[in-house]
Amino acid sequence: xxxxxxxxxxxxxxxxxxxxxxxGCGTPYCYGPTEGHCRKCGYYVMRCACGSCNGFDTVxxxxxxxxxxxxxQRRAK
Numbered sequence: 802x803x804x805x806x807x808x809x810x811x812x813x814x815x816x817x818x819x820x821x822x823x824x825g826c827g828t829p830y831c832y833g834p835t836e837g838h839c840r841k842c843g844y845y846v847m848r849c850a851c852g853s854c855n856g857f858d859t860v861x862x863x864x865x866x867x868x869x870x871x872x873x874q875r876r877a878k
Contacts, residue, residue, distance in 0.1 A: 813839040813846055820845075820862055826854045836862055 820836030826849050834849040844857040858865060 811839065811841045813837070814841050815846075816840055818845075818861075820847075826851060828853060834862075 815837040816839075818836075818838040826833055828851045831849055831851040831853070834847045834854040836845055836847045838845050838861070844859060845861050847854055847856050847858070847862060849855055860868070
């Protein structure tokens with residue numbers, strides 16, 4: 802996820818969307834981030850136990866990974 806600062810500083814009201822098992826963050830004591838979607842600001846909020854993957858984005862992580870992969874393939878050509 803491309804981490805962004807919380808643009809609205811809102812108290813998040815999460816929907817039933819829940820992303821889990823998004824891969825490890827690289828630290829040995831952390832199992833990876835979880836992701837939720839806020840009703841108020843519309844951002845996807847990613848949180849990690851160690852804090853290294855905390856961030857906000859306008860699209861969910863699995864979509865962001867596909868977009869990044871397509872961009873890398875386009876640049877490689």
